[in-house]
Amino acid sequence: MKSTGKTNPREGLKWVKILRFLSLPFFPGSLRTYQAVQRFEDISIEDLVANGIKGVLLDADGTLGPHHTRVFSEPVRKHVHKMVENGLRVAIYTNAMEDRFEAFEGVAVVTEVPPKPDPRGFEIAMKQYLKLNDPESVCMVGDNYITDGGAVDAGMRFIHVQPVPGPENFFHRATRALACRIARWHFPPNSHKKME
Numbered sequence: 428m429k430s431t432g433k434t435n436p437r438e439g440l441k442w443v444k445i446l447r448f449l450s451l452p453f454f455p456g457s458l459r460t461y462q463a464v465q466r467f468e469d470i471s472i473e474d475l476v477a478n479g480i481k482g483v484l485l486d487a488d489g490t491l492g493p494h495h496t497r498v499f500s501e502p503v504r505k506h507v508h509k510m511v512e513n514g515l516r517v518a519i520y521t522n523a524m525e526d527r528f529e530a531f532e533g534v535a536v537v538t539e540v541p542p543k544p545d546p547r548g549f550e551i552a553m554k555q556y557l558k559l560n561d562p563e564s565v566c567m568v569g570d571n572y573i574t575d576g577g578a579v580d581a582g583m584r585f586i587h588v589q590p591v592p593g594p595e596n597f598f599h600r601a602t603r604a605l606a607c608r609i610a611r612w613h614f615p616p617n618s619h620k621k622m623e
Contacts, residue, residue: 544577
């Protein structure tokens, strides 16, 4: 399927993103990281299940593949399906284009919600798409502490993935990198252990 050239209305510079970015140095608890991994496929599904995780929200751009990609690697596709096969409820939650996830058959795509990091969007995604009510049983997987990390403010756990390189604007890349540095300063990599 070719790109229509349209973007999601949640994409781009939004006040909710600006406010979260500006608040990060002052509210380090909102940077709490449940796990930090190099690649999405490095996430241990067995550990998630053992730690009471029942639902997973997946960012797409920079997490499952390059920015705005429509082609996802076989290891990524297999890992998503392995999550489902292991009983996890999985949904893709992106602020960008939503019409490019045919490779993830049976996985819901969150639509018509406020943009990340608005906690209302995470709550709707949890209740309507994962059919769960306890945010502590849900984790958000993403590459961006500004948007995806908003899951922490919604009471969810956050798994940070090193961004997949790809075409994206300089401002997005720079603010994401700065937010990650702030997170690492408050929570060094060796402190990113699974929270019980």
